[in-house]
Amino acid sequence: MEARIGMRNIKSNIFKGIIVFFAFLITVPLIIILLYIIKQGAGQVNWKFLTGVPAPVGETGGGIANALVGSFVMVLTASIVAIPVGMAAGIYLSENPRTKLAYYSSLCVDILQGVPSIVVGIVVYFWLVKPLGTFSALSGSIALAIMMLPIVIRSTEQTLKLLPDSLKEAALSLGVPYHRVILKVTVPCGFAGILSGITLSIARVIGETAPLLFTAFGSPFVSAALGKPMESLPHLIFTYATSPYEDWHNLAWGASFILLMFVLTLNIITKVITRKWKIQL
Amino acid sequence: MENTIVKAENYNSYFGDNHVVKDVNISINKHEVIAVMGPSGCGKTTFLRGINRMHELIPGATSTGKILLDGENVYDMNAIYVRAKIGMVFQRPNPFPNLSIYENVVAGYLLNGIKVSKADKDVIVEKSLTSAALWKEVKDSLHKKGTFLSGGQQQRLCIARAIAMQPELILFDEPTSALDPISTSSVEALFHELKANYTLIIVTHNMQQAARVSDRTAFFYMGELVEFDDTKQMFTNPSDQRTQNYITGRFS
Numbered sequence: 001m002e003a004r005i006g007m008r009n010i011k012s013n014i015f016k017g018i019i020v021f022f023a024f025l026i027t028v029p030l031i032i033i034l035l036y037i038i039k040q041g042a043g044q045v046n047w048k049f050l051t052g053v054p055a056p057v058g059e060t061g062g063g064i065a066n067a068l069v070g071s072f073v074m075v076l077t078a079s080i081v082a083i084p085v086g087m088a089a090g091i092y093l094s095e096n097p098r099t100k101l102a103y104y105s106s107l108c109v110d111i112l113q114g115v116p117s118i119v120v121g122i123v124v125y126f127w128l129v130k131p132l133g134t135f136s137a138l139s140g141s142i143a144l145a146i147m148m149l150p151i152v153i154r155s156t157e158q159t160l161k162l163l164p165d166s167l168k169e170a171a172l173s174l175g176v177p178y179h180r181v182i183l184k185v186t187v188p189c190g191f192a193g194i195l196s197g198i199t200l201s202i203a204r205v206i207g208e209t210a211p212l213l214f215t216a217f218g219s220p221f222v223s224a225a226l227g228k229p230m231e232s233l234p235h236l237i238f239t240y241a242t243s244p245y246e247d248w249h250n251l252a253w254g255a256s257f258i259l260l261m262f263v264l265t266l267n268i269i270t271k272v273i274t275r276k277w278k279i280q281l
Numbered sequence: 282m283e284n285t286i287v288k289a290e291n292y293n294s295y296f297g298d299n300h301v302v303k304d305v306n307i308s309i310n311k312h313e314v315i316a317v318m319g320p321s322g323c324g325k326t327t328f329l330r331g332i333n334r335m336h337e338l339i340p341g342a343t344s345t346g347k348i349l350l351d352g353e354n355v356y357d358m359n360a361i362y363v364r365a366k367i368g369m370v371f372q373r374p375n376p377f378p379n380l381s382i383y384e385n386v387v388a389g390y391l392l393n394g395i396k397v398s399k400a401d402k403d404v405i406v407e408k409s410l411t412s413a414a415l416w417k418e419v420k421d422s423l424h425k426k427g428t429f430l431s432g433g434q435q436q437r438l439c440i441a442r443a444i445a446m447q448p449e450l451i452l453f454d455e456p457t458s459a460l461d462p463i464s465t466s467s468v469e470a471l472f473h474e475l476k477a478n479y480t481l482i483i484v485t486h487n488m489q490q491a492a493r494v495s496d497r498t499a500f501f502y503m504g505e506l507v508e509f510d511d512t513k514q515m516f517t518n519p520s521d522q523r524t525q526n527y528i529t530g531r532f533s
Binding site for chain 1: 333335338340361362363364365366368369371373375376377378379388389391392393394428439442443446
């Protein structure tokens with residue numbers, strides 16, 4: 001008996017060791033990627049890099065201002081489209097989980113989440129770019145908005161579902177009309193969860209290249225015109241990294257570094273929001 | 282007759298095909314404390330939620346018959362108006378977690394978008410919290426979140442929130458079943474004071490509580506209103522065998 005218990009303890013310890021090892025192992029690739037990009041990219045970042053436009057082939061220097069502005073404009077436009085629509089759909093799904101409409105739209109959200117981003121790009125190309133006859137930042141934004149939707153919908157739905165019914169009843173019993181119950185009680189109480197979903201969805205699409213390839217296309221100029229082609233960080237990285245010029249490779253590393261820092265910051269903000277703003281029920 | 286505040290006439294409630302409240306007729310006077318007791322699933326809570334039209338919010342829930350509030354059928358009135366006029370306190374304290382204590386008391390005004398001046402709000406808050414016997418405990422922390430209070434304090438905050446809307450009638454759905462004995466006694470003590478200004482209907486499955494706090498008691502069994510009488514009479518000399526069985530603990 002004694003010996004068997006000894007054996008069991010050894011097995012338990014081996015098991016513990018294995019899971020600790022793998023938990024540690026998964027952090028290694030991230031750290032290596034992080035360090036490598038910092039090493040290659042951080043040195044490229046200076047004022048001129050952030051404010052300049054790409055230099056013509058053969059000249060050294062040049063910056064990524066066109067891509068910074070472009071990514072900002074397109075993600076902002078995508079957010080303006082996706083956040084209200086996604087929140088409304090999420091509210092509906094959490095409020096009426098058993099209706100037919102909820103079943104089908106929930107199914108659609110799942111499918112949408114699984115659609116490869118390049119397919120979204122092609123679809124928007126046929127919807128917008130072809131009829132309008134030009135690549136445009138607007139079509140890029142729509143493609144990004146489609147990518148954001150499932151994340152915003154699901155996070156809104158899941159957050160609101162966790163709120164107790166008693167909260168809604170408290171408001172309803174005071175004679176508060178339904179729309180005010182949702183807007184003034186349910187949504188504010190689930191605000192942290194919804195907001196973290198939104199920041200996560202932004203972090204997700206800001207690095208998307210594929211949906212922008214046939215939509216926003218890219219442009220060497222700083223522009224905020226939604227009707228014209230526009231550059232974006234991931235697209236700039238893609239074109240520069242696949243170019244034959246050493247100088248452009250360096251720009252791509254710098255842009256990667258900026259993009260990575262941005263996504264990292266957004267993720268940290270999300271974590272802080274969920275911790276600080278979480279409402280004690 | 283003009284002393285009657287709530288009157289149910291042939292009132293029935295259903296969840297889908299499930300007939301939960303059966304043909305209830307009852308008449309409740311102003312400034313009375315009414316206890317509604319009965320075993321679990323007897324329809325007492327459903328009846329209570331029919332009075333301020335909270336029952337119909339559950340999908341599939343319907344009702345027939347009349348509930349007269351001051352002589353007017355609540356089912357002919359706007360549901361939102363009915364709910365604003367009748368206060369309700371729930372089983373579990375449910376202060377709004379995103380609002381401060383102060384805002385929770387005036388939540389009925391804030392959430393309905395009714396404009397009230399700061400001075401009036403201050404008066405409402407102090408008066409309601411005083412009536413709910415909570416003012417002394419929270420007057421220095423009015424701007425903290427309501428959820429920092431203890432369970433009993435939270436429940437009294439919910440009572441203050443109901444009082445702030447100046448209802449004539451307040452419904453209590455097992456208001457102490459989630460509270461510890463000390464908080465329970467503080468809430469029960471409050472019932473005696475509220476009686477002067479309000480009519481209270483208290484659903485409880487605790488017989489001792491019904492005996493302690495109420496003037497008259499209604500006994501529900503299997504969806505029927507079996508007996509409705511003076512509390513003393515009911516507990517000492519019930520007229521129905523089923524009431525007798527219930528209060529002597531022959532079934533629960």
